[in-house]
Amino acid sequence: MRGLFAKFKEGLQKTHSKLVHEIKRVLTRSPRMDAATLEELEQILLGADLGVAMTQQILEAVRKAYETQGSAGLDVFSVAAREVARSLATPRSELRKAAHQTTVVSIVGVNGTGKTTTAAKLAYAVRQQGHTALLAACDTFRAAAIEQLKLWGQRLNVEVIAGAYGADPAAVAHDAVAAARARGVDYVFLDTAGRLHTKHNLMQELQKVHRVVGRQIPGAPHEVLLVVDAHTGMNALQQAREFHKAVCLTGLVVTKLDGTSKGGIVVAIQKELGVPVKFVGLGEQPDDLQPFDAEQFARALFEE
Structure with a gap:
């Protein structure tokens, strides 16, 4: 520790x-x-x-x-x-694992928070624990997002399921979950498109992605993780409120904590929404995404 x-x-x-x-x-x-x-x-x-x-x-x-x-x-x-x-302090800080079936983790948030990188780093983390993982490029709006995820997949040796640029994100999610089930893969990480929390139609699209995977595996997605950028401070709280209303978040990933003096936002969001912080991003490397530990975090904030 x-x-x-x-x-x-x-x-x-x-x-x-x-x-x-x-x-x-x-x-x-x-x-x-x-x-x-x-x-x-x-x-x-x-x-x-x-x-x-x-x-x-x-x-x-x-x-x-x-x-x-x-x-x-x-x-x-x-x-x-x-x-x-x-x-x-929360007992629910580790990543959930569905019993006897593929666990589906949906990664959501606004543009620029580091969702694609987070999806890849989580795949890396579960593989370090001996599980198998698959990445799904459900951000089909940004051509660069598909390429970025494929590059991470090559770097980490994790398969990426992708559709064409502009394809239906729900169809990509469907194919990825079907592939994971057929191969007995432990975890599928859905890298969804960045969307503003104020855009109703994009929130509906995200709900559709979740409905589609829920029809394939009852209870999926098992985790809905909102990625927020620590630099945005109190804006992150507003994003969390709106996403939580639309898709019922199960956890938070707070990125870019290493470059901000607003690290307290982690505390504010969890305090208000009761959504546990599961991971924090403390740097660029694959292992810089760390499981959240309340006591270590509090000490690091205040200890002289």
Whole structure:
């Protein structure tokens, strides 16, 4: 686990530095937890996109700790880390596995969040665990998306099922699931087209893809993972709300955490929607997509 914590710490460096630096600045100037200090702390936590609910929870815990211990015994960082870890802890963070049949995982989200790369990295991850995997190029709008997935498939030695550019995404998903079932493949990852959460017709198309695979394997897709880019901060929360309404998300993948100071968005989305964060992207390499660990994440955010 040492390796995972080091990865989290490195990936959250920007968020961590900003949080710790600003909190220390406030506490050094004013160790008493008066209204003004709490208000400054509130601004810092909201600035890291931890969200209103989580911020209030942390401030309440800090206030209580201050009342019982005074400023001498108060460690704001460990209080914050404890609250975040408690809030994010979920028993459902690993990828589901359907019993005795192919598991279908649908990868959804807006354009540019890293869906194609995420689909490939998840295929890599399950193969590392000894499972077989297949990739489905269901983004038939962007010719480059099919090529990109095929390149990943070659690099990782994972078969890619693709249709022609402009083909019906549901037909590609159907063919991929049929191929996986015929060969007894453990996991199929559907790389769906990026779509704005405000576009009703594209959301209906995504629902159709899910209906088609659900007719082939009851209960499929077993996972619907929304990929969000950490850089987009609170916009990611709005995307998550709308996708959740349309297709009922089972988990989140938060990418590009290594380049942002808004890493708190992970906390805000899970807190509001109750959708567990399953993976976080901490870099470019196939193994930089890491299973989410609430305690390691909270420590990496706040530990001095």
